[in-house]
Amino acid sequence: MQKIVLKARAKINLGLDVTGKREDGYHLVRMVMQSLKLYDRLEMCVIPEPEIRIRANLPFIPTDQTNLIWRAADLLRREFRIEEGISVDLNKRIPVAAGLAGGSADAAAALVGMNRLFHLRLSGEELMNRGVKIGADVPYCIMRGTALSEGIGEKLTELPPLPHCWILVAKPGISVSTKGVYIRLDEQKGWEHPDIDGMVRALEEGSLEGVTERLGNVLELVTVPEYPVIAKIKQTMMEKGAEGALMSGSGPTVYGIFREEAQARIACSAVRKSGAARQIYVTEPFQNRRTDA
The missing domain is CATH 3.30.230.10 (Ribosomal Protein S5; domain 2)
Structure with missing residues (x-):
């Protein structure tokens, strides 16, 4: 077979x-x-x-x-x-x-x-x-x-790989319609655009700080006001040492970037204890290298 x-x-x-x-x-x-x-x-x-x-x-x-x-x-x-x-x-x-x-x-x-x-x-x-x-x-x-x-x-x-870090991923117990998010985004009159070009340069320079200070997702304009739990998770991650935290895609998952695994584990415990998320993982970036599992 x-x-x-x-x-x-x-x-x-x-x-x-x-x-x-x-x-x-x-x-x-x-x-x-x-x-x-x-x-x-x-x-x-x-x-x-x-x-x-x-x-x-x-x-x-x-x-x-x-x-x-x-x-x-x-x-x-x-x-x-x-x-x-x-x-x-x-x-x-x-x-x-x-x-x-x-x-x-x-x-x-x-x-x-x-x-x-x-x-x-x-x-x-x-x-x-x-x-x-x-x-x-x-x-x-x-x-x-x-x-x-x-x-x-x-x-x-x-693009050049994201410098090594630890990533805490937390999904609250809600579901978000991607189509609905984009429909409501169309109703917005304008928004501040993330610095995508600056982030690309930061990756080229191998600067984790340059990446984390430019994290941005325009869809948060729609999703975060409707689901305050997303902001709550972000706040908890930042308070526990995240270099940056952001909603991924149309949500509702939030991730935080940490320099050390121990920090990510502490933040993981804090998010779990808060009851804000049901599915929580500590993971790492994956790159297309033979040494990457």
Whole structure:
């Protein structure tokens, strides 16, 4: 039996700016993206039956055509007229509907797995071109590491790695509609834009301080007033020594950047004790290096 195991990495936004809106309704963005060592695990097996089977460790995860893993596998099966099927066992650890691109990361891993299992010989760029048909974050989740994301998220430029640090990720027990956040952002008359170019220079200089002092996410303008718990988590992280704290994506997950693991652990305990978050992880940045697990 042909089998492969893959790690689908979560991401955070070090910077997220919205610069416009296309006629088709998609928003134009400039984002600095960072992969984490927090991941979902996908075990993929080739099966003789011409179907896609998904099993998940959590009962509320869909296992039908609405799952992005299913859509990714189906896309390549149809294009390359693959007669065999695929079975996917998903061990979900990335919080769901959290602004961490968990679904997109799973889809990206599924594309990579299909490419390897069926020897399709697609390059990373070719996989990314197909991934954008599934979701705007999928191409980045194939690339991973540190990157500048532009357009609707599909134009990617690899950046120097984020200097090593410890990252505390905390998701409160609420869900946020990404579509709703962008609709309400459109109602805003204006906002201060994060210094994305300055952050890119800080990464080029290897300055963690230069990155953390420029953390910014325009979607906080909408989400934080509606969900004060996000500000509460940020405040707790900063009080416990974070170099910076920010909401990721459209939320509601908050992350804090720490220089030392001990500081991140202390902040983790404080956030947990406050009851503000239900899912909390201490992790590190992931870079595309052989030494990175």
